[in-house]
Amino acid sequence: SEFDIVELIQNVFDLLEMKADKKKITLAFENYHIQPIFVKGDKDKMQQVVENLLVNSIKYGKEGGLTEVSVINLTKKKVLVRVTDNGEGIEKQNLPRVFERFYRVDKSGSRTEGGSGLGLAIVKHIIEAHKEKIYVESEFGIGSEFSFTMTKAKLNIS
Numbered sequence: 001s002e003f004d005i006v007e008l009i010q011n012v013f014d015l016l017e018m019k020a021d022k023k024k025i026t027l028a029f030e031n032y033h034i035q036p037i038f039v040k041g042d043k044d045k046m047q048q049v050v051e052n053l054l055v056n057s058i059k060y061g062k063e064g065g066l067t068e069v070s071v072i073n074l075t076k077k078k079v080l081v082r083v084t085d086n087g088e089g090i091e092k093q094n095l096p097r098v099f100e101r102f103y104r105v106d107k108s109g110s111r112t113e114g115g116s117g118l119g120l121a122i123v124k125h126i127i128e129a130h131k132e133k134i135y136v137e138s139e140f141g142i143g144s145e146f147s148f149t150m151t152k153a154k155l156n157i158s
């Protein structure tokens with residue numbers, strides 16, 4: 001089916017506003033006031049993807065930090081949804097394992113913040129079930145960037 005990814009991201013922002021406020025983390029959405037972007041996929045599952053990524057950016061984000069989401073036109077057919085934070089980051093040696101089930105980085109906020117290590121495994125599973133791609137880049141102490149592709153629906157104006 002097809003849905004508006006801009007609206008979905010706005011909904012998740014509303015859902016997580018209080019959680020972010022508690023750590024004084026700003027959630028910013030670059031595409032906030034632009035036109036809808038219709039994509040193909042399972043709306044509920046994609047909501048879980050966006051939610052898991054944003055919850056992580058808050059959990060492992062620093063007090064007063066910033067999480068930015070943007071939807072970028074990649075090609076005629078694809079968009080890239082990018083979630084960037086300026087949180088604790090992930091050490092290079094641990095990066096390949098973050099999508100594994102039950103994996104939690106040792107000595108990170110994972111020590112003080114609860115979790116089962118399943119969030120990113122679920123995210124990866126959903127993205128791959130959509131035949132899309134997911135990427136992660138991170139610098140320890142600087143921040144992280146998770147991004148995934150989505151296929152545009154025929155419905156779009158441009």
Ligand code: ATP
Pocket residue numbers: 052056057059060061085087088089090098103104105106108109110114115116117118119120121144
């Ligand atoms: P769950 O999501 O099941 O509640 P979790 O958050 O520990 O638990 P994942 O979401 O799979 O599990 O993340 C795995 C690990 O990757 C985390 O424990 C954390 O160490 C690291 N991680 C994930 N997202 C970030 C991020 N945005 N910044 C820094 N570290 C992160």
Ligand code: MG
Pocket residue numbers: 052055056115118119120
């Ligand atoms: Mg998580």
